[in-house]
Amino acid sequence: MPVSLDVLLVGAGPTGLALAAQLRAYGITFRLVDRSLDRVRESRALGIQPRTLEALAGFGVTERLVARGNPAMRLRLHLPRRTVSVPLFDIGLTDTPYPFLLFLSQAETESVLGEHLATRGVSVERGTELVRLDQQGPHALCRLRGRDGAEEDVVARYVVGCDGAHSTVRAQAGIDFEGYAYPQTYLLADLDVDGLEPGAVHTYMTGAGMLIFFPLGSPAPWRMLAIRPSDAPADEVTLPLLQQIADRYGARGLVLRDPVWMTDFRLHNRGAARYRSGPCFLAGDAAHIHSPAGAQGMNTGIQDALNLGWKIALVCRGAAPEELLETYGIERAPVGREVRRFTDRAFAIGAGPHPVLRFARARLIPRIAPLAVRATAPRRRVFRTVSELAIHYRHSPASTTGGRPPRHGPRAGDRLPDLPQGLQAQVAAPGWHLLLTGPPHLWPDQRLAPVLDGRADLITVHRLDDRGPWPDVAQALVRPDGHVGYVARGADLEGLRAYAARWLPIDTA
Secondary structure, three states, rough: OEEEEEEEEOOOHHHHHHHHHHOOOOOOOEEEOOOOOOOOOOOOOOOHHHHHHHHHHOOOOOHHHHHHEEEEOOOEEEEEOOOOEOOOOOOOOOOOOOOOOOOOOHHHHHHHHHHHHHHHOOOOOEOOOOEEEEEOOOOOEEEEOOOOOOOOOEEEEEEEEOOOOOOHHHHOOOEEOOOOEEEEEEEEEEEEEEOOOOOOOEEEOOEEEEEEEEEOOOOEEEEEEEEEOOOOOOOOHHHHHHHHHHOOOOOOOOEEEEEEEEEEEEEEEEOOOOEOOOOEEEHHOOOOOOOOOOHHHHHHHHHHHHHHHHHHHHHHOOOOOOHHHHHHHHHHHHHHHHHHHHHHHHHHHHHHHOOHHHHHHHHHHHHHHHHHHHHHHHHHHHHHHHHHOOOOOOOOOOOEEEEOOOOOOOOOOOOOOOOOHHHHOOOOOOOOOEEEEEEEHOOOOOOOOHHHHOOOOOOEEEEEEEEOEEEEEEEEOOOOEEEEEEEEOOOOOOOOOOHHHOOOOOOOO
């Protein structure tokens, strides 16, 4: 007889682990399977953006991530005749408790998330592979094969593919993966480097491409990323080859040594045609892959997971309508497309083979880079984009502004800023959070009753007086993922009541 459960998670990388953490916080029955026998030991992804650190804070893992990582604050851009120091995230990030890019290997990130799950009784079923998936009405019949070859059938209400670029869930669900491959081959290594200033990202730019050293710490002090020159041998990656490339790309005087891991790989820019097919969802690399420019990949995947997890959880608990799950693709697919566009542009600038781009890297960028550092407004926009703090869901059906929108402050669909300081910590617990600003007498319990009756276990009330992010008397219902679902000015709660009736109906049967 098939086993029944709420959710089957396929893939235990950072995306799957983050989704598991959220489902566990809501008490949902699920299994987390991965065909690999062990978690990754290499440092594939290595940058954790401010928004991801915010999103994970509610699980109590962010401080452990920060303690293990390297919060780099500077970029050293090495040009032919000078070196330019560029502050990272020094402007435009006053509304987050994590105003830095944290460099931490994917192996360490997975370790922290895995330890968090283990303390809550969740284990990854390693060596377990999804071999068949059949959609049967509203459910999915899945066949799993364990490391011993034994097979079992599982009936899941929902299946989430967090299983990477070669996703079995995506293939079995019949979802196309559209895009293209880049012609270049990348070289990647974790190693030690003599002569490199610590605590900064170092970039060497030439007409041929870019060479980047990221401060890693573990399993090695540095991560090296470079394009294999077209005339370089196409055999295995060796330390002499890496040293030759470093010298060729302008990093003369550096001595590379003690490599922990070296590899080469091809890059793709692809996206899923849709993020859902019946009971099947895609998240992370199963939904989008792109160049590593801007350290966006793992972060986008984790935020996919944390957008989807609470929605599935509330639907499974009968606290939200099935319609809520449709907002996952509506909200996250545009983010995936924009990340693919952004990284493609950045890739073209840094590595594109077109003669115009080669000329720009060799001649133009060295001239304009010192001026660009002083251009405050463009840098602020770039930092907000790269940090992923600018992501919003303003056009989502789950984002509603009342009849009297606040004159200032975050809008419906925006992430809740950490203003005043510590506000995000107040709304970190699972569930929805109702923020009320203005004199306390405006918000007596009896006035809130039509909104809270039958939902007291889903909505936590916070009376902020005049300490909220809105200068007006305002009401805002913050979603479990930290984005504002509903906001309005004034004390009339009719719009809020209607919003709650739609997305948190008391009886969804």
